[in-house]
Amino acid sequence: MQIKKSLIDNLQTFFGFDNFKGDQEAIIDSILEKNDTFVIMPTGGGKSICYQLPALMSEGTALVISPLIALMKNQVDQLRAFGGRDSIAHFLNSSLNKSEIAKVKQDVLAGETKLLYVAPESLTKQENIDFLRLLKISFVAIDEAHCISEWGHDFRPEYRKIRQVINNIGDNISLIALTATATPKVQYDIQKNLQMTNANLFKSSFNRANLYYEVRPKQNVIKEIVKYIKNNPGKSGIVYCLSRKKVEEVSNALEINGIKSLPYHAGLDAKVRAETQDKFLMEDVDVIVATIAFGMGIDKPDVRYVIHHDIPKSMEGYYQETGRAGRDGGEGVCVAFYSEKDIDKLAKFMKDKPVSEREIGTQILKEVIDYSESAVCRRKQILHYFGENFNEVGCNNMCDNCRAEKQYFAAQEPLSTVLQLIKDFGEKFDDHHIINVLMGVETAQIQAYKHHQSKYFGKGKEQGILLWKSVLRQALLDNYVLKEVDNFGLLKLNKAGENFLENPHNLRFILNREMEAAKDDDDDQAHGGTATVDAQLLQMLKDLRKKIAKQKNLPPFVVFQDPSLEEMCTHYPVTMDELKHISGVGNGKAMKFGSAFIELIKKYVEENDIDRPIDFVVKTAANKSALKVSIIQNIDRQISLEDIAASKGISYEDVLKEVESIVSSGTKLNLNYFIDEVIDDDRQDEVFDYFRSADVDSIDKALEELGTDDYNWEEIQLMRIKFMSELGN
Template sequence: MIETKKSLFDNLQNFFGFDNFKGEQEAIITNILAGNDTFVIMPTGGGKSMCYQLPALMSEGTAIVISPLIALMKNQVDQLRAFGGSDSIAHFLNSSLTKAEIIRVKDDVLSGKTKLLYVAPESLTKQENIDFLRLNNVSFVAVDEAHCISEWGHDFRPEYRKIRQVISNIGDDIPIIALTATATPKVQQDIQKNLQMNNATVYKSSFNRGNLFYEVRAKRNVIKEIVKYVKQNQGKSGIVYCLSRKKVEEVAEVLALNGIKALPYHAGLEAKVRADTQDKFLMEDVDVIVATIAFGMGIDKPDVRYVIHHDVPKSMEGYYQETGRAGRDGGEGVCVAFYSQKDIDKLQKFMKDKPVSEREIGTQILKEVIDYAESSVCRRKQLLHYFGENFNEAGCNNMCDNCCASKTYFDAEAQLHKALNLIKQTGEKFDDHHIINILMGVETQQVHSYEHHLLELFGTGKEDGEILWSSLLRQALLNNYLSKDIDQYGLLRLTKLGNSFLENPHSIRFILNRVIEPADDDNDDEGAKQAGGALDAQLLQMLKDLRKKMAKQKGLPPFVLFQDPSLEEMCTHYPITQEELRQISGVGAGKAMKFGAPFIDLIKKYVEDNDIDRPVDMVIKSAANKSALKVFIIQNIDRHLNLEDIAASKGLSYEEVLKEVETIVNSGTKLNLNYYIDEVIDEDKQEEVFDYFKSAEVDSIDDALAELGADDYTREEVQLMRIKFMSELGN
């Protein structure tokens, strides 16, 4: 035993250059070397790969490592080759190889030079590969990302279900080591059952990553917020996760436009592009990777300093694994997730067409995410409880937004007693949603079909409000008064502690959830342009005076130069270049060029004279407005199409198209609508309205109608003439 221990440490030192093992690595490796089945549950960054790499190097034959991530295989093979000084020591066998490369890999394995062979689960199940592996001495099989076996896992892959059968076909009594960073008690059970390793030695590390800071923000102007955050953390490595490939491309483009070294990464890109992107990130040629949640990065980079979720994560396991890419070296790691009801609605819509059982599982998994995001309880406590670990929030050390925020407590003794009593009365056969409906007196179909509206407790919690009851049930679970039966669609059961509380209630306080304000319509392009601070009244007056003076010189009404909202935005962002001025809403390239210079000069001098610290978000550039609708309208006006026809072809109302046309013109694009206006408005009327706007102080349609006579003109006629006026004189 002493000899084995010495040999272990010698190999650790000689091959990897480490003096000590991390956590339970030594016990795990010893167990594998003894030929025992081993199950490792260890958080990201805990050193899982060492648990199979070192015993593989010390064992006779070749260890097979099953991994779903081609990127991770390449990464680990490169590292092992660097440590071992030989390309033959480790190989991967997957769809990215050419025929010649596959022959070379197989020759090295057969000759005994290869100690670790990484295989994708899809490749493993091919008969030709099974036949080949049977010719070799397989030391053991490592199943990485073992949670992929379970339908309850966040990344279920049917091929993983076949692994046990394949191992049995390769040889008898081959030891298995299964490893995962994210497994709830239910998933752990599934893994052991499916791999037929119920007698395996289980090593479970704490899921707590003390160096990570967790934060959830309401989703408003999200791209602007991300650019701002990244700029404030210039030079640090980060990952931004998005739900769709389209959003990945869009966010990466906006970051690049703002001088940030960022690249997109998703399954739709060619394998070579993905590999190059990954190398650039590892070599620090790129600071930020924008990736889809669905596509595992598999990047072992120790110094990722922040992970941002542009969209709500699909599951707590996914969230834990993705945030776990931050601060793997034990240094700073900030995890920011943006949350909105719209994201939840989108994810629920994706599930609509799935089979019932899959939908039920998906709904429960998503509900955990919603509860996590909306709760005011310590994020760490919630996260660890999800993985079956009890955690005292005092140990969070203010490393989450909820622990840093001020909280509202409520005395929960009476309400907890009432809720537990109701759950027991109804036979512990319902989820939290149903229990809250009874307490709130909501007469749903389910409440009626079970005649729960006739219960004495029906409606008795209405005055307390839904937020209190959802806060209470969430914390009753976190504090182990209740448990959730995951197999039975999230039904609530009383624990031993819950039953004890019913018999002997005692004083207890819970935290009331904060309400996450609903997000604005998430128009990211506009979001990147919106005002960022308090209005500078002094500057506003100076800009209005300048506008008036220039308008007088040009013989134009002031609003033709810039409208009031544009001036107001200049007073919060202080644009001092043409490019920055273009980012102000209602300005655009045309107006910036035609009228911008004196305004820029005035603002620049004002900033210098008053020593103003300009907001960092001013310089946020949004991607060129690619609105297909705007382009469509401009092209069809150039072709002299009627506005009614343009509206009909896009399924819009005439008023909606008119509003779009006005926005285009107000941003500085010249449109010639004479062909259409001449058809619908008499020449005399046109002249009268045009002359009115020439002398008007403001561009209000209501004022124009009052002056010209509402009986003689329609609102649309005045609006059309205002568009013509602004286009001809302002652009």
């Protein structure tokens, strides 16, 4: 009891709390008793106090190994505020100059420093090892311990050397390893590498009940992000992107739209990154747009939303990044945008990696894809990934899948088929192989194993791939099968799967929702969005378009294309200025065709008492506008499109895309000087006549009609641009 009172007293004295959370007290007892201790606790669970308090109570200095300079600075600042003196905590890393390092060492040797934070890279330097040997080390804390494992989302080779260095510093030094994300595989890796397999293990539930999870198809993504942030004024948020370039682009777009935001990535100067972090903590900026370099260990309790512009590389990364929302137990919204294009990009990144690393990366990425495409409770899937069973009733509709209308199917027969197939094939294949067999897809692997000759080949073609993906996902989540992620993702039957084969029974599974195909990721080109289209108004606008097209002897798509009409049905523009901001309209088309459309929409809104959404006009970055202006000027000077592309450092295809965007928005361009060089007059006339009578402006349809032997994609695209420019603008 004396120890307990002492712990509570010290908790109150140092941190101002009256009670411990969860396992904190038992963890601290374990450390004070010099036991190796392994803590798996979700972000916001209070991991830091688990080693900070015993360090303050112990004789000597606790060594804290931490992967990020930003994390160290944040925690040292907090400890100094709690402890009342600067010497109580220090960090030793590459951001310090010689005199600052000398001051740190002086304070530590004088016994004034209770916690010394060290980067793993600094830890391995001989001069630092020699210095640490002079100290009385109370214990070593390894924060973000998942960095040790190649199966972790943020593998750091330097972490693999920590045990060796600790052995060089002294004997019988106790360890505490802490992480917010550890699958059973990563947990084993950490304990094995740190030689602490007998450590006291404390594993908290990974459920963060206050977080709302949602995955959206990646359409008009920057516009959607701007709309979300504008709808949540004054709230702190983080937007994660996979590349530095995208971070800069998104941050720039937010700034242009009046949102206080800053970019954060490893390419920025360390001083700039530190200032950015401080501004976020001090609420001088509302939003940080960042790569995954930001946020690890950032103790800001009131981050209200975390948005993933790009789907993350791993479930561990996703869990940890979303875990930065709502750490105070309040609102925390987690929105991720998903597209197959992003997955293709991530897969390409892995192509040049060693085979073993590529195989690991592929298995980890598969989990992200399954999570994004599944219609099952998001929370159930996240917790299952970390080895925790969860009943989706406990989600309380705190994910988009639980809120959505579900489509169920009778699963007894398909589940029996899948389980029997896995068993008959010797439990040696992954889900992709199983689905390919059922769908009758003859891959090289299927031929090698002669599975195209098996009774299962093509058996599930009629039911469709969505059903089989749904069966396998839910068989995994409900523990009928086990996926050996560290062994090529091979599927094996669990006890429940064996039992089901012996005693099958009626059950229902949820059918995956088909993710809408993401449109072009160029936000300047993208149309539509996630809002529901007003079908009645859309039909009225199409009828009006048809009428105007007939009067002017034009195909309807020349007036306005379908995506522009659809956007009008979600934003209800009632002024010329609002109409100009609809994708694919622009000033020229608005002036030429817009009046009748505005009048119709205005009347419709009044008659149907439509509550118009606050229209967020997402302004585009100046450099994009500058690019368009430059292209127009170069075309006026009759510069070839290839030369324009070369001078701007972009591809010829990108120039064509920009030219098409300019023309679609109502600006007239004369490309005859270029087109006449590549397409003769008779062929030009033939394509022109085709578009004049066509119902749609599809290049594929044109090629089908005109013949791929006579025309190629680029020629049809050029002629479509000419047609739209001459007749529509």
